[in-house]
Amino acid sequence: MFQPKIKKYQKDFTYSYAFGAYPVIELLKFHPESILEVLFKEDSFKDGNSPVIQKECEKRNIPTQISNKLIDKISVKENTYVVGVFEKYTSKIKEDENHIVLVNPSNTGNLGTIVRTMLGFNFKNLAIIKPAVDMFDPLVVRASMGSIFSINFEYFNSIEEYISKFSVHHLYPFMLNGKSSIENVKFVKPYSIIHGNESKGLDEKFLEIGESVYIPHSKSIDSLNLSIAAGISMWEAAKSKI
Amino acid sequence: MFQPKIKKYQKDFTYSYAFGAYPVIELLKFHPESILEVLFKEDSFKDGNSPVIQKECEKRNIPTQISNKLIDKISVKENTYVVGVFEKYTSKIKEDENHIVLVNPSNTGNLGTIVRTMLGFNFKNLAIIKPAVDMFDPLVVRASMGSIFSINFEYFNSIEEYISKFSVHHLYPFMLNGKSSIENVKFVKPYSIIHGNESKGLDEKFLEIGESVYIPHSKSIDSLNLSIAAGISMWEAAKSKI
Numbered sequence: 397m398f399q400p401k402i403k404k405y406q407k408d409f410t411y412s413y414a415f416g417a418y419p420v421i422e423l424l425k426f427h428p429e430s431i432l433e434v435l436f437k438e439d440s441f442k443d444g445n446s447p448v449i450q451k452e453c454e455k456r457n458i459p460t461q462i463s464n465k466l467i468d469k470i471s472v473k474e475n476t477y478v479v480g481v482f483e484k485y486t487s488k489i490k491e492d493e494n495h496i497v498l499v500n501p502s503n504t505g506n507l508g509t510i511v512r513t514m515l516g517f518n519f520k521n522l523a524i525i526k527p528a529v530d531m532f533d534p535l536v537v538r539a540s541m542g543s544i545f546s547i548n549f550e551y552f553n554s555i556e557e558y559i560s561k562f563s564v565h566h567l568y569p570f571m572l573n574g575k576s577s578i579e580n581v582k583f584v585k586p587y588s589i590i591h592g593n594e595s596k597g598l599d600e601k602f603l604e605i606g607e608s609v610y611i612p613h614s615k616s617i618d619s620l621n622l623s624i625a626a627g628i629s630m631w632e633a634a635k636s637k638i
Numbered sequence: 639m640f641q642p643k644i645k646k647y648q649k650d651f652t653y654s655y656a657f658g659a660y661p662v663i664e665l666l667k668f669h670p671e672s673i674l675e676v677l678f679k680e681d682s683f684k685d686g687n688s689p690v691i692q693k694e695c696e697k698r699n700i701p702t703q704i705s706n707k708l709i710d711k712i713s714v715k716e717n718t719y720v721v722g723v724f725e726k727y728t729s730k731i732k733e734d735e736n737h738i739v740l741v742n743p744s745n746t747g748n749l750g751t752i753v754r755t756m757l758g759f760n761f762k763n764l765a766i767i768k769p770a771v772d773m774f775d776p777l778v779v780r781a782s783m784g785s786i787f788s789i790n791f792e793y794f795n796s797i798e799e800y801i802s803k804f805s806v807h808h809l810y811p812f813m814l815n816g817k818s819s820i821e822n823v824k825f826v827k828p829y830s831i832i833h834g835n836e837s838k839g840l841d842e843k844f845l846e847i848g849e850s851v852y853i854p855h856s857k858s859i860d861s862l863n864l865s866i867a868a869g870i871s872m873w874e875a876a877k878s879k880i
Contacts, residue, residue: 505747509865512862513863515856515859516855516862517855613758613759614757616758616760616785617758618783620758621755623865624865624866627869627870628873631853631873635821635854636821638854
């Protein structure tokens, strides 16, 4: 089995880390075959989750190790008692389901929060247009509370590549100068909710793609935070069906 | 005039910092009387905002200083070119307007994002129940994009203290086990939208206060992120009126 070097995460690693009991439990549930090792802190077993995780690892022959030093070396936050070390895997989004499409997302916290919200509103397929932040970045995993392990996600080099692959999808790009207010939009299935980068949004060419949508807000702010705009778009598309 | 020591922010300081051009412009617009000093980096004047800020400071007799060293010493993020040093001020929320009430918020990023969303949906009054994160924390100021300078906010020691002061308000506590789905709630003015702490939510006693509300979501997640739940609650209460 591949032996990862336990050191601070870098994007080009072929493996990554899930910090904290909740993300590790999600990882065990959805991608146990990708787990290389689980690390515990010495004093973590007083907590209810670590014994459960350890037992599950034994059952699945997943190596475990107790090492405060290794965890402190790689942790992004204090008070991490358990870490799942896992190999990065690839997944594919499904053709007959609704999609969330993020164009050039650059903030780990926003991306993780969006994935958690997706799962909350039953969206299971995320397309990411590059360049973009790394979905396996431990900060994304953490902000998603482990939700990234239960959705499908796939990278594309351009929006054109995505559109040519999913030509049946009805496209709804969210833009400050979109044509329709979200309150008047009927999302026709299968659909793609498209959001742009945190600071730049979507460029003008998206006005020509599908039905562009805006979320009404006061002129006192330039724009809503990306995770809030994405949250409201998913809520409006999915509500009454949750 | 009070001479602040420019060093890393601590909660018990009587002054704080606004990092970045956009928050400094908001500060100049809404609380110029509280500004003690504005710091610039040497190479910041190639950018369009710094000259505008400097001119405004001259007009208002606000001291300025060029110092890369001081900015690097106190900055929370890289690429900060301008910093507003300001005295903390107090503000009061208005009795005849709708309120957002946050009980024990603990995350600076969430708080800043919620304030930015408030402004987007025309909520101008925020009540915060202690213990809570510091509204003037530079991380809150930054996540709010300077929005905190244009809203009213007030701290209370307990929810009871808040309720006794605003007995006319209709209370809508948001809880996982709330009685009404948000889709069926009519928010009666003046109203208070109440959200709990990031990890603990609101405790059971809130079920007896006003009309408790839940946001339907799938069982795949424990709860929505606080800033997403707050965003959706404000959107539902305010939409069609923005």
